[in-house]
Amino acid sequence: MSAAPAAAPRSTRTELFLIDGNSLAYRAFFALPETIATSRGFPTNAIFGFASMLVKILDEHGQRPTLVVWDAGSSGRKEVYADYKAQRSSKPDLLREQWPHLAPLVEAFGYRNVRVEGYEADDVIATLARRAREQGIDVTIVTGDRDALQLVEPGVSVMATSRGITDTKTYERQTVIDRYGIPPELIPDFYGLKGDTSDNIPGVPGIGDKTAAQLLQRFGDLETVLASVDEISGAKRKQNLVEHADDARISKQLATADREVEFEIDLDETAAEEPDRSRLREVFREFELRDPLRRLEEALGEGEEAAPAERADVEVRARAVEVPVAELAGLEGELATLACERVAAPGEEAGAGAAAAEVAAPAAETETAELLEDPDELAPDSPDALEPEGDDALEPEELPADVSAAQALDAADGTPPAPAPATADLPLRFAAYAGGDEVLTGETEAVAALELAWGDRPVVAHDWKAIATLDPPLAPQPGVPPAGSVLALEHDTMVAAYLLDPARRAYPLAELTAEQGIGAHAEGGDAVAERAISARALAERQRAELSERGLERLFAEVELPLVEVLVAMEGTGVALDVTH
Template identity: 55%
Template sequence: MAGSNGDTQRELFLIDGNSLAYRAFFALPESIATSDGRPTNAIFGFASMLVKILTDYGQVPTVVVWDAGMSGRKEISADYKAQRSKKPDLLSLQWPHLRPLVEAFGYRNVSVEGYEADDVIAALTEQAKERGVPVMVVTGDRDAYQLVDDGVRIMSTSRGVTDTKVYDREAVIERYGIAPELIPDFIGLKGDTSDNIPGVPGIGDKTAADLLQKFGDLEGVLSSIDQITGAKRKQNLIEHADNARMSKLLATMVRDVPVDIDLEAEFTREPDRANLRAVFRDWELRDPLRRLEEALEAAELEAIPRPEDVEKIQVKTGPARNPSDITRLKGEYLAVALQPPEIPEGELLPREPRWRFAAYAGGNIALSGEVDDPKVLVEAVGDRAVIAHDAKALTEIPRNLVFDTAIAGYLLDPARRGYPLDELAEERAIAAEAGDELATTAVLIHELANRQRPQIVERGLQELLDTVELPLVKVLRETEKAGIKLDTKQLEIVATRIKAEVAELEREIWELAGEEFILGSPQQLQQILFEKLGLSRKRRGKTGYSTDNRVLEAIKDEHEIVPKIIKYRELSKLAQTYLDALPNWIGEDGRLHTTFEQTTAATGRLSSINPNLQNIPIRTETGREIRACFIPEPGNVLLSADYSQVELRVLAQIANEQVLRDIFLRGEDVHTETASAVFELPAEQLDVGMRSKAKMVNYGIVYGLSAYGLADRLKIPQEEAQEFIDRYLERFPAVAQFMKDAVEQASEHGYVSTLIGRRRQIPELRARNWQVRKLGERLAVNTVIQGTAADIIKIAMVRCYDALEAAGLKTRCILQIHDELLFEGPPDEMEQATAIVTREMVGAIEMDPPLEVDAGVGENWLKAK
């Protein structure tokens, strides 16, 4: 054994498993979960602590001790730990997996029937001391400080999971003012609410420490009551002396627990590294895995073929074989990586750019070196089955793209912040030794795809990948390349008017405030609105009372300054986001080229960046003016095709709500029908405001809006909003059942699915916090509806692209905005193009009620709507 051999530096780590597991569970968000919905916050925190020990101390002998009883303390006091609630359900789901995690690290799990972990740790500490083995006790319980001695330290996790502090004898004295062996006396006086140990009323940490310093120990205090100041304190010590003695007994660790383990064997145990990595990957412990690999040395990763050594094909960066060499590659799938030339910032693309590429096919690598045009690579690949990572980022899209590892990562775990290749590969223990970077990338893509495919099939995502997401890659790339033209002169006219209006609003606001101030400063606005003008305060934040738009909308009738501030903000944001910024994004071809992000939104929605063209408002006058600045090239026109109330139609289909379905089939206005139900009035007696409120109710239901949220938006009492929702659900009972079923499915399985099979995990439903669970309920309902609508527009984009190309038309899709597609083409094609687009969008999926499309043609985006 290490201790008997004189190695007194290598400590034996004794971990209180219950303490660490509970601390991890309560310290980390309950929403942490795997991509298939399994909760992992306790597992994540527990694993992080074990990795921290491995990182800071190396492979040390470690025993994790678990509770298996009360060590007889219930016989001493029936109230001992009686206040503790049962183990939370979310923690219970993770509990069976903690011991296997410990074993994967090569550590021993220990429990002794009838005894608490504290007492087993105390007994093991005594055995280690007898053998000269130093001990580190890892716990969040402060009664463990009584174990501190020469060669025994405490690593306290009381400040968090991995935010720890190590205590030796001097540190305990510095913190509590008493020696470690007096900790039971200390708790005897002051008690411990966490364990329901009573102590003496009115005595806290400082008083207990002062008394023990003066009188030695608990019995010394109780025998010296006449020397203690304070009549109430004396009375409490006299009346509660027995409680103090009992409390000390409850806090005193039992050191003769019958536990027998071979301590010497603990110094020779090693982790099962392959199994340990597999456990981390199974629970998707990404950050802990990265730290684990650093501790275990990344060189031990499961290796894949080195590009240099595959069939002895030399990988080099200079011009080599012709791209036609790709046809010689064997293997079912060809992994392709393309690298465009690096262009220094501020410089234009060189006249004769050179692209590098590598292709890998499960055992063979061909590197073409450099080519002038990536189309050469596409032609060389031909109809070979190709996989790539983020294929849309390639300059040219291979014709037969059969797999994309970034998209697969997204479908498997749509809530991630990103899908970098090295991260996805690392999580599955895929690595390649250093070599040519591009060739290595091709190898990683190939191997990652091999690991992802079974998961895609297992979760029923293959059809979604094959028929929706992969065909969409080329469509999005072509749409990005097409771009949209901007009338900069007209935009400048709009900008000049808007900026003048903003300046006038600023002047009027200052006049109403009686002073000039910075409108963009929340602190200064708070001072004006709430202190100077005395308007209602609604919500308090870290920096004072909130001045966000929700608050301003709630108080806009209290003073005429508030509507002007709201208008000022609206126009200022439009000016900054669009009027000033859009001209800077115009390319050399005079068009804006947004980038569509296919793997960002958890619901499946596409997003638009650089610039974001999806959030240009349509309902405000200024927003409409901006849309009018988007124009076609001379000789062309724009065609807008927009789904009509697609999400409500999806709701009718998924919920099998016949009443809602019949409204659509009769061609009636669903918002008017809802208003009649909500306000209990015939249609002819409704006003515009009632229909507007009913519209908010309709979409509020779709988005899982609560009565509180609906009341906030409609500016009505919460009780009235709940009545609206109740009447709505009475009118559409199948919708109420659908909402219930969606939440139940998500609660049972951890995820919900769209009509096309897209999954989204909803770990929030398993949270203890009521607000988090309510959020989960809203997400469950919303994801099914909005996710299906997202799938529909994606399918429509692919169908329209293929149909327009098959018809030989020049009309092309240039923009996607939520439920709307915008096309550009010659005027003489518009009748045919409109018919094709409408047909393909309506036919995206078979629906009952059927999908409906509103289409229009115009000389700018606004007129086409």
């Protein structure tokens, strides 16, 4: 059993993270496809990227005092240059929908949002970095804006986003010099010469990154470059430097961060607060951020520093009662959930294969099956039991507690039991729950034995194909249907989950129930019993959502029949000409 992941480390020195919220949000929105959305169609590409970056910082740097700074004005730059950022269109509608959810996400991480009316985030960050260094606090600035490199100095680094959203490069002083050929303090001069199309900063026509860096390397700063035009080659370049000298000076002014913004904040009180794990889970699940949530849980770990786990919306408790498989025939209730897991072989990890199925027990005056369920992270049960016929057929009550699939079929034919296949020697742990205070648990050798115990009741399962083909293949017998064809498939929760959310990567039952806020506790039982309890509630919610979204007919007439076709194909197999 692997050890639980360690909780995110706390800072061992005084350190402050300053995140440019606008830069990160816009980069996430434009770096990720607009098609990223919840199963109900709400756009989440900006939320996904923003959350992923916060998780990355938490995972790689631990819980640090962190301020996320947002734009609240232009810092007077429009008064200096009316066309500053004039080319920018209004916030895209899809980003506008997501914007109100970003600040609450920041707070759930234990971070603090900062806005200073009238000022851009760049200037507030520059001021915070200066104040922090005056107090001996090291600073890491997280942004996608390269003009922030002017803030790099001893104790201040910039974590710049590059490709995508979570690929980053950290700049120290030498890194800036290696990348641009100039030190950080010349970055405003650099933009004064080359301009910045993203902010509509004009610069000098005809001068790009390479030329600007070469001029600054030769002459030292912008004013010296402008005063040394006669020493610069190229008639057109000289002309542009002369005619656009004022543009260059204005551009430098626009690109220079203001480190003296006046606002009240006590950095001594900016401590690293613990993430609100419950709130984070709620937000991540609301927006279906499955991969970021998994990485978040790994970063937080299960140590004392992690916040308490979220309470489930629905908590079901039952007492586990050990029974032989034959007693499943007497299970009462129209809705019964069956979970099944193969007992581990020596040296094999427990729970290597598992599944849960929900069967509709027959009601007194109706043959209509309700719901049945089955977890998906398992793979060992297969409702392909063969239905015995004839005078010698065993009734469910007569079925021994531990009978293999092959033995059950032989007994049904009236022939002496044959030795069970070697792969059937590993028993299956099962649990059945139909509501109330008890969940029935036990062991048997094969799914076929479970099927015989509950007869021809319609079945609802999670990943029916894996379940129906779990038992070892049996030799064809006259009058006996092929494996997987006996029980009528009423519902497959994995297929339904795919239909409701086709974009997700996997559909494990535990994950699906957790997202729905479904919890279960089996007193005196095990994980199999708890899966049987929780699966029942998931199936009910899933059916309701299929109905609400008008997917019932597609599910019943296309998806479910296809599952049965696939089961039959796997049960029949293909003939191989091994000589060729």
